[in-house]
Amino acid sequence: MNQPQPDRSKFAPSRFKQWLQGHEVLIDLSITGLVLCSIAIFVIQTYPIAPELRVILDRINLGILVTFAIEYFLRLWAAERKWKYFFSVYSLIDLLTIVPFFVGLVDISFIRVFRWFRILRLFRFFENRSWFGRFTTNDTVIFARILLTLLAILFVYSGLIYQAEHDLNSKNFQTFLDAFYYAVVTMTTVGFGDITPISEVGRLLTVLMIFTGIALIPWQVGDLIRQLVKSANQLRVVCTSCGLATHDLDARCCKYCGAPLPIPLPNTEPGLGTNPENTNAHRRLE
Template identity: 30%
Template sequence: MKPQQIAPVESSTETHKQDAPSVSLFITLLILYSVVCFSIETIPDLSAGMRRFLWYSEVCVVGIFTIEYLWRIYTAENRLKFIFSFYGIVDFLAIFPFYIAPAVDLRTLRILRLLRLTRLLKLARYNSALLRFSKAIALAKEELLIFTVGSMVMLYLAAVGVYHFEHQAQPEVFRSIFDCLWWAVATLTTVGYGDIYPITTGGRMFTFVVLMLGLGLVAVPTGIVSSALSAIRQEQESKGSGKR
């Protein structure tokens, strides 16, 4: 029986030619510089000179990203497809807050400032390891979707279970299923904040079961993604050996 061939995972960046290493490095450093400036802006009592420097830095960064975005649209084989692709949307969101800020009252739309952090997603285009990871996620998306749905069901059942055991003993703590969901999240993820915990024998036994399930819950997606990464790496190595 012949081994099953792995179908190549298409990337939305394939609509463009491969960027030169120097350009990729420059954009990567620019993204990191932008994020550092964003963080510095949150420091209280900055001097007027520093705020002015950060403003001009933002203007320069946005200008370069805007040129890059327009260039990618111009050189794309299918421009509409690129605009609505993952990377096209990320590129747009990376510059959108700067242009929309003067037109709106950011006192009520300060969340737009956080969109600047989408520039970090641009790193996936310029880093081969991140590109392999994104391909692995795409390869295992069906398994991850099933796992996510199963996790949500397990989370709800855990909340219902602890509500059954603890509601009468701690009505002020486990008041409703929604309160119990917080306990279920902290327990299934094995974080265990300790701010809400069972005191009955049945509740503690149930918690033990949920904790054991939580250990597996953490391990399953790791195995799925690791297997997909291994498949992507083998595919790339086979392509590389075939070109020799």
């Protein structure tokens, strides 16, 4: 019985997937730079700028959008289980951010709200453990991810409320800064009352902001505090095998790959001996 031969074509999905994995760091850095650039363009375009500059920014944004669309379809093509990849979280985020690419030149105003979700693509960057393991600790990555979550929530809500209120209520929502200020004040339940929405969509978003501020932000801040406390009670020793930099104080092997850790010998200076408290104090994170 003939066995199916693997596809050895130069452009086979499996070979392209291997190429993606081999250049993962470079691709993630490039996509992150494009995301930050597109976010800056969105914010700049909420301010009064010269028509010539606006045209240039629109063309740059279109180029970024086309790049995101090409990257999305290439990843989908290279995936072994395409339906599973299609319904994965990161795939849905990528699809959400390239929705304007599918509508082309059709003037559908509500489609513009999807551009504010493009910041969510930054979460994929924090999944690259091989990159962060070399330059920072695992706890630092978690710390940065929590901060990114808070900023992403504020940014998305700011963009949505700006999109909903700017045309009808431009006196209060003139620029992105006005929308960001309103989102921060609303989600922290301060509510100065100097800026108020007048549209039904704006009021609905305000209700969602308040609920999010009450439920999600304290949870994220609590995780942030717990992570800071945890980091203060960990050992910083870089594993020579996988690069993981933080471990438990009593660890002798890496908790990720199991390799022995290059832990320094206990302090044996006169008067100190091998007191575990002195040893642990010497090994704590600074």
